Amino acid sequence: MSSRQLLLVIGTRPEAIKLAPVIHTLIERGHEPRIALTGQHPHLDPTLYGLGNVPAVRLRCKAGPDPRHHAELVAAALQPELRGPSRPDLLIVQGDTSSALGGALGAAAAAVPLAHVEAGLRSHDLALPWPEEGNRVEIDALSDLLFAATEGNAANLREEGLGGEIMVTGNTAIDALFQTLASLPPRLLDAGGLPRLLVTCHRRENWGLAFTPIATALVELARSPFLRIEVVLHSNPAMADAARMMLGGHPRLRLLAPLDHRGMVAALRSANLVLSDSGGIQEEAPALGIPLLVLRSRTERPEGIASGNSMLVGSDRETIVREVRRLLDDRAAYRAMSIPALPFGDGQAAPRIVDGIEEWMVRSGRRQERQIA
């Protein structure tokens, strides 16, 4: 079975975090996967995710202002890989980036079967977030294998009547979270320390001027000497520059350079409250039992809200300030949001995904044998 070729597309940090458990499981089971690094995050270092020894092809497709154009660049740059002597039997993409869409378009053009990890996420609004919602819809429609993280995600796919095979696996974000947690030293109790508010913000709808109400809310919250606020900057300069300009130099607002996954999980684990528009953090915070206020007006991850761990606050200054203060003042409301829950998976998504891939390979091998006979 290991002679079958598997190629996984990775463009950004979250794709590396979420595909690493799948790649490690494939290797443990004797497969020899390869990765295609698209260049969307140009400084992405595979060694940080334990992927240093995985054969990699670098596509060098820098992301520009037009994500569709980037997807098309990735699709074109993949063609020699998809049509040459190392043509994969299956191309695997994850999530909703333009790299993932590029992988899917490239696979379709070269008639290479496609698997989508984290299929079926839907906000049901193409603008929120743009372009990710449209990317997901398009990738799912092109996929032969659809690995849905939750039953809700699978139901979204069934409603669309797609042709691919659907399997509910959990999200590999939770596998990665548990693995990273296991590598951290035990948490020291910060007895008597000030409550910590951890903030991340990078969605396109919060870029530039749209970040102003969020920044104003943080400055207002920072008036309290009884709160520590830490803002983790994103590697995207558009976001980091806006945050530095609007928040830099404030004595009670610490701006942190982007963290590696260990650093981020450690920061999440020791926060009292998180404010974020990140998809991955919406999955991780409930598992850690850290209340999360989501800086978006809609989410494709309603499971975190249903489990009581997160709440949508959008980007309205007043709502953000009110909800942060309420949770810090109202012990019962805080406690209700801090019960750890696993609505996105139990940490065993990668073995289920690899089971699905192996079963699919056996079936497709039989189909090919029948065609030859």
Ligand SMILES: CC(=O)N[C@@H]1[C@@H](OP(=O)(O)OP(=O)(O)OC[C@H]2O[C@@H](n3ccc(=O)[nH]c3=O)[C@H](O)[C@@H]2O)O[C@H](CO)[C@@H](O)[C@@H]1O
């Ligand atoms: C619309 C949407 O929701 N799209 C998502 C988008 O990604 P995102 O919004 O989740 O992106 P980020 O917030 O950058 O990443 C999150 C991960 O990064 C870790 N992290 C964070 C800050 C840091 O300084 N250091 C870190 O290590 C963090 O703990 C977490 O694991 O693309 C993914 C791939 O396709 C999709 O899966 C996913 O739907």
